[in-house]
Amino acid sequence: MAFCYGPPCAGLRHNKLCAAEMVPSAYRRVATKSRPLRISSDHSCIEVRGVNYRPPGTQHNLLNEVSLSLREKSFGLIFGRSGSGKTTLLHLLAGLSKPTSGSIIVQRYGYDGKPSESPEPLAPERVGIVFQFPERYFLADTILEEMTFGWPRQKADFTLRQQLALNLQYAVNSVGLNTISLDEDPHSLSGGYKRRLALAIQLVQTPQLLLLDEPLAGLDWKARADVVKLLRHLKKELTILVVSHDLKELSSLVDISWRMQMGGILKEEAFPL
Numbered sequence: 001m002a003f004c005y006g007p008p009c010a011g012l013r014h015n016k017l018c019a020a021e022m023v024p025s026a027y028r029r030v031a032t033k034s035r036p037l038r039i040s041s042d043h044s045c046i047e048v049r050g051v052n053y054r055p056p057g058t059q060h061n062l063l064n065e066v067s068l069s070l071r072e073k074s075f076g077l078i079f080g081r082s083g084s085g086k087t088t089l090l091h092l093l094a095g096l097s098k099p100t101s102g103s104i105i106v107q108r109y110g111y112d113g114k115p116s117e118s119p120e121p122l123a124p125e126r127v128g129i130v131f132q133f134p135e136r137y138f139l140a141d142t143i144l145e146e147m148t149f150g151w152p153r154q155k156a157d158f159t160l161r162q163q164l165a166l167n168l169q170y171a172v173n174s175v176g177l178n179t180i181s182l183d184e185d186p187h188s189l190s191g192g193y194k195r196r197l198a199l200a201i202q203l204v205q206t207p208q209l210l211l212l213d214e215p216l217a218g219l220d221w222k223a224r225a226d227v228v229k230l231l232r233h234l235k236k237e238l239t240i241l242v243v244s245h246d247l248k249e250l251s252s253l254v255d256i257s258w259r260m261q262m263g264g265i266l267k268e269e270a271f272p273l
């Protein structure tokens with residue numbers, strides 16, 4: 001069965017990897033020392049392979065031989081000390097900077113667990129990223145303007161705009177913003193609703209991968225519980241990679257986790273609770 005995140009889209013901005021089959025999550029990792037259960041099925045993974053990153057003009061790598069594999073529609077968590085390189089890795093995945101060496105790709109696997117096609121580069125336009133404290137970057141006076149900021153305005157882009165408008169309605173419903181007028185000032189929303197809006201802005205683009213940097217930071221307990229509930233809902237249809245220190249609250253969502261060690265070294269590890 002073909003499936004796209006978002007409303008019917010006649011293939012617009014979707015490639016075959018988005019049209020992934022609806023299979024149950026084929027492996028699950030909880031915060032225990034048990035091995036993950038792996039069930040073989042046709043699927044794709046977003047993979048970081050041997051990535052090193054040294055900012056231009058500097059002498060030291062911020063990331064060293066980083067590798068990870070995140071299966072579609074699963075929830076990955078990266079934890080680790082402040083300054084270890086977690087956000088730097090998210091920026092590379094989002095295409096905001098380029099690895100010095102190594103690759104970031106999408107790999108399709110067959111039922112036998114072996115690669116079934118050549119890997120494709122992960123397209124930056126198919127990656128959504130929500131930065132820490134996204135509400136600080138809200139610019140517009142209404143929710144609608146905030147969500148449509150940056151949309152193409154040319155007459156020739158009418159079909160794309162039409163599609164984005166359909167996606168917008170779907171995104172608004174997905175994050176539970178449908179009870180609020182799109183005419184409201186985003187700055188007047190509660191903390192939890194501001195985060196919902198930040199997520200909705202990314203969902204409009206129907207991302208293949210959603211990256212979240214500290215999604216619970218700065219929220220009160222009620223808003224945090226609210227965002228966790230929303231992420232539980234979104235993870236049914238999306239591949240999500242989160243950087244967070246809030247391990248306990250996110251633990252029930254996590255399929256796989258990694259520790260980023262100082263010096264930008266990533267190790268797969270169940271997180272301490």
Ligand SMILES: Nc1ncnc2c1ncn2[C@@H]1O[C@H](COP(=O)(O)OP(=O)(O)OP(=O)(O)O)[C@@H](O)[C@H]1O
Nearest residue numbers: 055058062080081082083084085086087088089260
């Ligand atoms: N362009 C750059 N040039 C030089 N150093 C940088 C650059 N960008 C980040 N750094 C440094 O790289 C290190 C890793 O930063 P990064 O923000 O990725 O860490 P982090 O693990 O996300 O930390 P936190 O948990 O505090 O957000 C830090 O020491 C930071 O100062």
